[in-house]
Amino acid sequence: MNIENLKQGMILKNYKELCSVLEIKPSDGNGKKSQMKELERYIKYHKEGNKFIIDEVYNEVKEKMDKRTNGNNNDLSKNLRYMILHLCHKNKLRSKVEVGYSKTFLYSYCGMINENYRDTKGNKKAFAQYLNLEQLAIEECFEYTDDRMGQALRRALSTLTNTNKALGYRYGYNYVLNSETYHMTADIDLETIIRDVENKTMKQMKMNRYDKIYNSGRWDDFKFKVINTLKNEYPLYFKDLKYYYNVIVLNYKDSSIKRTLDGFEEAFGLDFKLAKTNVNKYFSKSLDGTITRRHEKNKVLTSDNLDEKNIYRSSKNYVKEQKKAKNTIVKDKAKKVDFKALTSFDLDDENVICEQLNINNIPF
Structure with missing residues (x-):
């Protein structure tokens, strides 16, 4: 959303x-x-x-008024905010005032997902085979996991921006040049150029949404067209462009981050290890609630909800299978998924983003 x-x-x-x-x-x-x-x-x-x-x-996102999960959401948000502050404090902006992080990087750094997430999302078919589940079960798991992660991250960033006054954020792009080894965050002018080229390319492809491009199997073609257009029409900036990707751009002053981080540590007794463990625990627990509620809602099927997904959600194996899949990509102590015994696979473009998991490549 x-x-x-x-x-x-x-x-x-x-x-x-x-x-x-x-x-x-x-x-x-x-x-x-x-x-x-x-x-x-x-x-x-x-x-x-x-x-x-x-x-x-609204300047500030309103909390969900759900007594079953509201306390858990507050605990998740508090620890998630600490982890974002920790990342900003660790990577001080000496020569710039903003830096972009992919959502996958933020999810991983903050503890919402483990290292299996990026590999399995790049090959859901092999992941289904690995867990001995139908691919529909894997698609279902990533659907609510991604949705809930996005909600949690937006809520945390909104509170850090509007309540804690620690930072600002916007959606933008990072890009990598063949002549460089690090990831650069596009300023507003370059961001506008990239977005304009994307919009024109989407119009040419008769697509109006990112997810439709990806789900139709045309993502690689889309990115190829955009990159070529950027190279040819804006050579001053992008002649040597290797690739680019969507990010959340954070802007802040080190002093504001330190002030807010110290406040969290004093008020809640948090540190990096504890907060990351808490994020993983609370997020996993909230997904357990999502799984259970989806199953309960679809126990009794009617003529209005007889589609494939709802039929699966009503099945007796739904909760067990979903927790199995969810734990594999979320739990911090989950066993590493090894696809070698099943099939060889290439990571798709979405996983190229995860090169940024090496934060030493980010320019500060």
């Missing part, structure tokens, strides 16, 4: 257009109700007929 696309005063003609702007799939029934409930944590809106009118985009 990309809230960044919504602006105060925006008028969307119907629910379908709202979903397109938010970059989410339209749903119905309980699924739609859940989407709208989640949306109300980020914005205030009203309806005129089928139209959605955006009255306000």
Whole structure:
């Protein structure tokens, strides 16, 4: 759910257009109700007929009012914020005022996923074979895991920005040149160029969303076209471009980070090891709740929810299989997945992003 696309005063003609702007799939029934409930944590809106009118985009994300998980969410957010602060404090911005991190890097550094995540996401078919599960089960696991990670990270960053006043953030790009060994964060001008080229390329490919490009198997083609256009039309900046990727750009002053980090350590007794362990524990526990609720919702199937996913969610093996898959990519003590006995595979473009897991390559 990309809230960044919504602006105060925006008028969307119907629910379908709202979903397109938010970059989410339209749903119905309980699924739609859940989407709208989640949306109300980020914005205030009203309806005129089928139209959605955006009255306000909140500066601070509202917490979920769910007694089953609210305490767990607060604990997760607190420890997650500490880990982000720790990363910023460790990597002081001496010559720049901002730096971009891929979401995968942040998820890993903060402790929400283990090292199996990036390898298995790059080859879900082999992962399903490894766990002796259907590929549908693996797709299901990554769907809610990615969604919940995104929510948790946005909530933590929003609180650090609007409540703790420790940093600012935006969505942008990092890029790598053939002549360099490190990752550079695009400034606003270069970010605008990349985004414009992406939009034009998506229009040429008759695609209006990132996920549709990826799910249609055209991601490599899309990136190839964008990179070539950047090289040819903007040689001053991108003649030597190797690749680029989406990041969350953090901007901060070292003094603000240190002040807030010290406050967390004094108030909660946190350190790097404890906070990372806590993030992993609380996030894994919250996913257990998600798995259970999905199963409970679909125990009784009706004519309105007889699709493949809901039938699987209603099955007696759903909870056991999902916890097996989830634990493999989330739990910090999970056994390392070894695909060698099954098949050889190439990491897709999404995993190229994980080169950034070597933080020594990031320019500071």
